[in-house]
Amino acid sequence: MKTIKFCLTRTFRILCIPPHQAYNSQNMDLTPLSWLLAFLPILTVMVLMLAFKWGGMRSSAASWIVTVIVSMAFFGGTWKILAWSQIKSLFLSFNLLYIIWGALLLYSLANEVGAIRMISDAIPHLSSDRSLQVLTIAFLLTSFLQGVGGFGVPVAVCAPILVILGFNPIIAVVLTAIGHSWAVAFGSMATAFEGLISVTAVPGIQIAPYVAAFFALSYVPIAGIITVLSTGWKSLWKTMPAILAISAVMSLTLYILVTNGLWSLGSIGPSLMGLLTMFLITRLPAFRGKANPGKPAENKQSFLLSIMPYILLVSIGFLIILIKPLNQFLSQAQFSLSYPEIVSNLGLVTPAQKSDTISFFSHPGSILMYSILISSLIFHFKGYFKAGALRRILSRLAHSAISASLGVITMVGVSTIMTHTGMTSMIARGISEAVNRGLYPAVSPFLGALGAFLTGSNSNSNILFGVIQKESAHLLDLSVPLILAGQNAGASFASVMSPAKLIVSCTTVGLADQEGIVLRKLLPLLLVPIGLVAVAMYIWALIMGAGL
Amino acid sequence: MKFNLNPSRKFRFQVAIFAFEAIITFLMYLALRTDHILLGKILSSLLILGIFSLIFLQ
Numbered sequence: 136m137k138t139i140k141f142c143l144t145r146t147f148r149i150l151c152i153p154p155h156q157a158y159n160s161q162n163m164d165l166t167p168l169s170w171l172l173a174f175l176p177i178l179t180v181m182v183l184m185l186a187f188k189w190g191g192m193r194s195s196a197a198s199w200i201v202t203v204i205v206s207m208a209f210f211g212g213t214w215k216i217l218a219w220s221q222i223k224s225l226f227l228s229f230n231l232l233y234i235i236w237g238a239l240l241l242y243s244l245a246n247e248v249g250a251i252r253m254i255s256d257a258i259p260h261l262s263s264d265r266s267l268q269v270l271t272i273a274f275l276l277t278s279f280l281q282g283v284g285g286f287g288v289p290v291a292v293c294a295p296i297l298v299i300l301g302f303n304p305i306i307a308v309v310l311t312a313i314g315h316s317w318a319v320a321f322g323s324m325a326t327a328f329e330g331l332i333s334v335t336a337v338p339g340i341q342i343a344p345y346v347a348a349f350f351a352l353s354y355v356p357i358a359g360i361i362t363v364l365s366t367g368w369k370s371l372w373k374t375m376p377a378i379l380a381i382s383a384v385m386s387l388t389l390y391i392l393v394t395n396g397l398w399s400l401g402s403i404g405p406s407l408m409g410l411l412t413m414f415l416i417t418r419l420p421a422f423r424g425k426a427n428p429g430k431p432a433e434n435k436q437s438f439l440l441s442i443m444p445y446i447l448l449v450s451i452g453f454l455i456i457l458i459k460p461l462n463q464f465l466s467q468a469q470f471s472l473s474y475p476e477i478v479s480n481l482g483l484v485t486p487a488q489k490s491d492t493i494s495f496f497s498h499p500g501s502i503l504m505y506s507i508l509i510s511s512l513i514f515h516f517k518g519y520f521k522a523g524a525l526r527r528i529l530s531r532l533a534h535s536a537i538s539a540s541l542g543v544i545t546m547v548g549v550s551t552i553m554t555h556t557g558m559t560s561m562i563a564r565g566i567s568e569a570v571n572r573g574l575y576p577a578v579s580p581f582l583g584a585l586g587a588f589l590t591g592s593n594s595n596s597n598i599l600f601g602v603i604q605k606e607s608a609h610l611l612d613l614s615v616p617l618i619l620a621g622q623n624a625g626a627s628f629a630s631v632m633s634p635a636k637l638i639v640s641c642t643t644v645g646l647a648d649q650e651g652i653v654l655r656k657l658l659p660l661l662l663v664p665i666g667l668v669a670v671a672m673y674i675w676a677l678i679m680g681a682g683l
Numbered sequence: 684m685k686f687n688l689n690p691s692r693k694f695r696f697q698v699a700i701f702a703f704e705a706i707i708t709f710l711m712y713l714a715l716r717t718d719h720i721l722l723g724k725i726l727s728s729l730l731i732l733g734i735f736s737l738i739f740l741q
Contacts, residue, residue, distance in 0.1 A: 192737060192740075193737060193738055193740065196734050196735070196737035196738045197738050199734050200731070200734065200735055200738065203731060214723060214724050214727045215715070215723070217727050217730075217731075218711045218714075218715055218723055218726070218727050218730075219715065221708050221711065221730060222708055222711060222712050222715075225704075225705065225708045533694075533698075534694055537694065537697045537698055537701055538697055540701060541697060541700065541701055541704075541737065544704065545734060545737070548734075
């Protein structure tokens, strides 16, 4: 109680008196206590979600309040830092929310015309094998959509399909989240990977082979987890030849693409080849099973027209990625903010900077909007909309998007306040100084994972921790590309379980406020691929002569 | 302390907080750009109160 009173009094004083009188200007030393204080916001979210099963929005809000108190009481935070952090986080959130709102609107539109039901009815035609059906949706389709759309789209589209196929909504979110976790690093035009390259100035061509190897290692475990969770251990052995074949094709495609500099196709290419392999496998008698025609069609709507929003999303996404002149033309209208230099009361300087540039017309959110507008026109002229459709679509969108938006804004706010007061770098510094040279390669993916959990983004984790990882690798005489690859892979896997992303994922299957339960299931499962990368890095570093 | 609201009221409350946060942040931006220190501090306090209320929303 005394500590709370002390913190509140100090926070109040700092808010009410001029910065130069507020705090003795001293740099915060790295001690176990200061490290623990810096880690407190992350601990708050994890404890509230995992132990108390709080929803993502409430946990994020609690973490935000803890961050404000800790940063002001111990890390030289000021009201100016709080204000600028909030402005920056709102701008950063806009970048994400535009995609989230677009993805949710697309889903709401597709649901209104019965496309989700039609897709789930069509899946049994591909194969009667339930394991292969789930792998197609949760592993391959999600990864492909991550390559095209990014944030929120894969789970928003695929989890409801699994629910209609009869899966529990919690399992549906877990399956789809883990299924595309590898694809985040090279998804959305490889923005996360490009971010890592730009902050560290290490050529991507040096990092890419390691990342490809780590993801290739993760395909079999991820597909295995999906199969066991959905259909049990027995079917795993039956499905294993298919899993191995698909993983081998995807690994080879990924390696060829990213080692030739085509990292923007690093998610799309392997998942497309995986889908093609899956199609060929389902033509084999052993995997085709008995013909399962499904239910007879209840209406005369065209299947192809009904899934038009998704066809358009993929086509327009591809066109904008691959046709450079079109991309350049659409990227002309840009928007960014400039921020002044911000100094904390402990003397930590965040230099004046420009925000990320938002290219409005080539933004993934705009690609979603183009798909929505064109398909809405087609549905309108074809008479697919029933009375009151617009109201239903917008109502569904608003109900699912508001809670998600509040969660995202507060969680991004936590991350920006922590960055401006040096809390994030203290966490990273603590880890890199506490771990010895031999063990650091195994720890580096977990550091990337921590950044992604906190910020909800592989890109932000790379930007936050990329330089620290590079410096640590230099100091410890380790291979820099190897360590950066571990950072990127760890962040990719963990980003799907961040509170910000879980809120979005859960809203589409009616699991609002149950993100804590989903996280409890997802966390141990995602530790498998992250742990695997850690072990692989440890062995690799030993082979390369890092020694113990 | 918990705000036990029915789904409809909870939704309206969330919309109100969302709009409130967006407006406060915009006003803070203006206050910072025009060096209105006191206004900035008041707005920061309001922002803290707005986010604090979300913790109790059930």
